[in-house]
Amino acid sequence: MDTGAPDRLYTVTGGRSRADDSFDLVTLVVAECGPSAGMQSEHVRILDLCRHPTAVVELAAELALPITVVRILLGDLLATGSITARHPRLGQTAASHPDTALLQEVLHGLRNL
Numbered sequence: 001m002d003t004g005a006p007d008r009l010y011t012v013t014g015g016r017s018r019a020d021d022s023f024d025l026v027t028l029v030v031a032e033c034g035p036s037a038g039m040q041s042e043h044v045r046i047l048d049l050c051r052h053p054t055a056v057v058e059l060a061a062e063l064a065l066p067i068t069v070v071r072i073l074l075g076d077l078l079a080t081g082s083i084t085a086r087h088p089r090l091g092q093t094a095a096s097h098p099d100t101a102l103l104q105e106v107l108h109g110l111r112n113l
């Protein structure tokens with residue numbers, strides 16, 4: 001089965017082409033429940049894969065689906081409370097920001113090249 005075929009992707013997403021902006025590539029997704037009867041097979045697979053925190057990019061690779069399609073499917077699951085999304089905490093401490101003086105030195109060095 002070719003999961004990348006346009007008609008297959010159209011069917012998987014129900015014709016939707018815009019994904020929820022809640023999910024970036026490194027967002028960790030965790031299943032909050034198991035699959036229910038009548039659930040779309042891709043949703044079932046996502047819930048199985050997300051028994052432990054799993055990044056969106058990993059899900060796309062495991063499902064062999066484009067990121068946009070996976071983000072649409074994740075949006076469906078998030079809306080029903082079947083998953084939670086954990087965004088990585090980047091740059092929230094002052095120590096994680098580069099020193100302004102160092103950045104100025106780098107800028108001057110680049111200009112001198």
